[in-house]
Amino acid sequence: MNTENVRPVTRCRVCGARDWQEVVSFGEVPLANAFLEPAASYEHEPAYPLGVVSCRSCRLMSVTHVVDPEVLYRTYSYVTSDSETITRHMEFVASVCRERGRLAPGDLVVELGSNTGQQLAAFARDGARVLGVDPALNLAAVANERGIRTLPEFFDPSCAEAVRDEHGPARLILGRHVFAHIDDLTGVLAGVRALLAPDGVFAIEVPYAVDLLEKHAFDTIYHEHLSYFLVRTLDTLFTRHGLRLFDVERLAIHGGSLLVLVGRPEARHPVTDIVGELIAAEERADLGSDIGYEEFVRGVRGVREDLPALVRTLVAEGSRVAGYGASAKGTTILNICGLGPTEVSYCTDTTVLKQDKVLPGTHIPVRSPDHARADPPDVYLMLAWNYADEILRKEADFLRGGGRFILPFPKPTIVSADSVR
Secondary structure, eight states: OOOTTEEEOOSOTTTOOOOEEEEEEEEEEOOTTOOBOOOSOOTTOOOEEEEEEEETTTOOEEESEEEOHHHHHSSOOOOOOOSHHHHHHHHHHHHHHHHHTTOOTTOEEEEETOTTSHHHHHHHTTTOEEEEEOSOHHHHHHHHHTTOOEEOSOOOHHHHHHHHHHHOOEEEEEEESOGGGOSOHHHHHHHHHHHEEEEEEEEEEEEBHHHHHHHTOGGGOSTTOOEEBOHHHHHHHHHHTTOEEEEEEEEOGGGSEEEEEEEOGGGOOOOOHHHHHHHHHHHHTTTTSTHHHHHHHHHHHHHHHHHHHHHHHHHHTTOOEEEEOOOHHHHHHHHHHTOOTTTOOOEEOSOTTTTTSBOTTTOOBEEOHHHHHHSOOSEEEETTGGGHHHHHHHTHHHHHTTOEEEEOSSSOEEEOTGGGO
């Protein structure tokens, strides 16, 4: 086992308990965003233990090992998508936060894990003062060049105090798909309390554990995603840190997510009915006990058996298969299912930082969309399945020409032109 830059999780980062249900283990897996230059040998490529456990006290789902964030994030290849789906979603997030947080022009909006600044730009267009905080030096530089001021730092109490001293309190602190990446939740929430205005809103977007479990979507499980939250678990977390969860939006984005709104108790934001309804639904699904996680394990086993068998059958029949999307989800699917260049000729992706490199672990080459159009496969394995509707519309000509897609979850399925009419 690679023991550098990694440590096992022993205590729950939400409630401090040590009683874990072991849910699933995938062995040692490379980092999902650690793309490589093509080479004759990859024998020194690092891999780290990857599995999931569930806290029997608060039911946080956590990966079993934490990799040093300096290794994960200082140079980062994930760039926020500019797809129609994500662009619409960012506008939706901005509208919800403006309404629920009663934002006015000139109010300060701070985003944690702000990437290249696309989400903050949606607030800036309406007159907000915006500031990003993101430890990825390469992405912070891009955001600053775009005019979205971004600090290349990890967010903690000292960072929060420095921001407040220079800019004043934040009316909105936002973390879209970054909160689940954080191990030191205590430090981050202390920073939130230091920076948040008395009646301000802390909004986070996280993968919803219910969707992960129902869809058997184990591709959401990789080293960057430390936590998988239930509403019940988040309510416990914020209460322990002197904050109050008052509203939730359940979203389809990224395969199933939650937009969670939190404030200070004294701000007296009215708690919406959906909070209690989702917690009750989680209890009815037995997610407060070990039973609720056993079906997920069976589903994962089924996809891990059926997906590679389907791909290998198609290849044996003479079909050429390529991957659609070289996302972290995609590299996770390929590694956990044991699919490599023998089965998957290449993966196509719009992210320039990934093109002409190879995927971690599998070493499948990443090609541009132009390459894919010039050298199309017979079948695409839709690794970016969370954008399925948009992709199928975009690739209508591929389908009409006889091309097919494999959708991996919740059960591997072949999609053709006939099936999307």
